[in-house]
Amino acid sequence: MHKTGERGQSLLEFALMLPFLILLAVGVVEIGRSIYYTVAVNNGATAGAEYGSQTEITAADTMGITNTAVCDANGGSPPSCQSGVLTSANVTVTNGCVCDNNDAGTSCNPMPASGSCVSISCSGQIAECVQVQTTATYSPLFNYPGLPRSYSASGKAVMRVRK
Helix, strand or coil: CCHHHHHHHHHHHHHHHHHHHHHHHHHHHHHHHHHHHHHHHHHHHHHHHHHHHCCHHHCCCHHHHHHHHHHHHCCCCHHHHHCCCCHHHHHEEEEEEEEEECCCCCCCCCCCCCCCCCCCCCCEEEEEEEEEEEEECCCCCCCCCCCCCEEEEEEEEEEECCC
């Protein structure tokens, strides 16, 4: 049996801790949203680079690369995937070429200068590279004093075009 002076003590302790528990839960949700946006933007960049690296024709298809990146980041399929995390305006596609002189394989990292592959003179094979950069800005659910009102996530993927 409880003493009459201790009745409601648990309820009072819970009431005092509830604001801190809610703040903790909101913080966990905000961190989860941040991770979601970052992963979606990075996956969109990777999907766009994968699409562009299929052939020389897809490497030149800037609109196709952009649509693939946007649709992957937004979790849909065309044409319904144009709203969500990423927009077409936030996708940058760059193509560049580098000379592969029959060594162990030239890497696209760092990304070669942007330009036409026709202008490169090379004794070996010309390696074409596709780079996709994505950015998205998102706002937190609640504005906290001292923290920014919006955050940005960015993704970048570089792949060599298959020949």
